[in-house]
Amino acid sequence: MKIRYIAYIAIALILGYLIFNKLHNAGKKDAAAQGGGGGAGGKGGKKGGPVPVNVQIVKDTVVNTAIDITGSIDPNEQVNLVAQTAGNITGIYFNEGSHVKKGQVLVKVYDQDLQATLKQTEYQIALAKENEYRNRVLLQKEAVSKQEYDTSLSSYNTLKAQADVVRAQISRTVVRAPFSGVIGLRNVSPGGYLSTQTSIATLVNTDPMKVTFNVPERYRPFIKAGTKITFNIASSRKNFSASVYAVDPAVDPATRTITVRARAANPNNEITAGGFAKINLVLEQSPRAIMVPTQCVVPDLKSSKVFIARNDTAYVRNVKTDNRTDTQIEITEGLKPGDSLIVSGIIQMRPKVPLKIIKVLH
Known part of the structure; x- marks a missing residue:
């Protein structure tokens, strides 16, 4: 139980x-x-509701086709100063790192022996000149022969030529600045022996500066004398400009490039010789190009497409593209000025989707 x-x-x-x-x-x-x-x-x-979007009114813009390349910076002129005559240094007339003018005396080499030779020759010239004058007067009176007069004239002219040679030798004992510029550190001292192989110092002219760079040969038609470039350097945040003045006529067979050289004004010595230049070279300018934000263009298997707004509705347009920048892409076909290009909410776009326009960008 x-x-x-x-x-x-x-x-x-x-x-x-x-x-x-x-x-x-x-x-x-x-x-x-x-x-x-x-x-x-x-x-x-x-x-089922409208998609909120921003639109941009399509318009023509000026587009520069440019390439970024690298180059080197060189002084306008640069030379290692050397003497033409060997000898002991009797004077140094420049300060290291200072600006010197063209023709300024920089170094003087011993020349006392040459000065003495020149003085001796000048005395002989004075005597030969008197002898030539005397024989010329006597020749007019037929007191001497023509041969005697020619001998005295030849002696006079020979001594003058010898004096010119000595003066030239003396001038070579003076080292002058071949152009205006800044002189570097000296390698010699007063009283030292200066040979013709010794580098006294380096003289550079830094205004203007030369910018040398190479470009692919396919761009040769776009580069000529007067073409403008912009560049920047590591030691400054400024953008500098230069103008092309020379283009090498030959193509480098190893790199298939041509060498181009431009001049850049450098009045404040902001550009340093031997530096590295990042160059922007504008090749051509298109005054009627349509540039749109990159995110507006949807890639497809065969082409690309964008969406435009018309009567608060999305419509698709197939487009052709060309040049690109970091943020924009050029549309060559498919859009025209005045179209309302959808620039936001692209991921939600489909043909005939209703829209709610939040902002119109111009």
């Missing part, structure tokens, strides 16, 4: 559990159904 009651209680508990579980699951399904219906309704309302 006791076992029967236990069985009845167990059956009742199992039935109670099954009924409770069924009612609990039914409640969850109703709640899920209600929640899912609200979500579907919300998504459907969002999907």
Whole structure:
């Protein structure tokens, strides 16, 4: 009897559990159904509504086709100063790192022996001149022969030529600045012996500076005398400009490039010789180009496309592209000035999608 009651209680508990579980699951399904219906309704309302976008009015712009290359900076003139005559240095007349003018005396070499030779020759010239004059007067009186007069004239002219030679030798004992510029550190000292192989110092002219660079040969038609370039250097944040003045007529067979040289004004010595230049070279200018933000162009298998807004609706346009920059791309076909180009919400764009224009960019 006791076992029967236990069985009845167990059956009742199992039935109670099954009924409770069924009612609990039914409640969850109703709640899920209600929640899912609200979500579907919300998504459907969002999907069916207009997409907020910004548009840009397409217009023609001036586009420069340019390339970025590197080059080197050289002084306008540079020379290692050397003497033409060997000898002891009797004077140094410049300060290291100073500016010197063309023709300024920089170094003097011993020339006393040459000065003495010149003085001796000048005395002989004076005597020969008197002798020539005397014979010329006597020749007019037929007191001497023509041969005697010619001998005296030849002696006079020979001595003058000898004097010119000595003067030239003396002038070579003076080292002068061949052009105006800044002189570097000297390698000689007063009293030292200066040979014709010794470098006295380096003289450079830094205004203007020369910018030398190479460009691929296909760009040769775009470069000529007067072409402008801009460049910057590591030691300054400024952008400098230069003008091409020479183009090498031959193509380097190893690199297939041509060498170009430009001049850059350097009145304040901001550009340093031997530096490295990052050059922007404008090859051509297109006054009627359509440039659009890069993110507007959607690449396709065969072409590219953009979306335009018309009557608050999106329409697709197939386009052809050309030059690119970091942020823009040129459209050569498919757009015309005045079109309203969609520039935001591109990922949601489909043909005939309704739009809500938030902002119009010009």
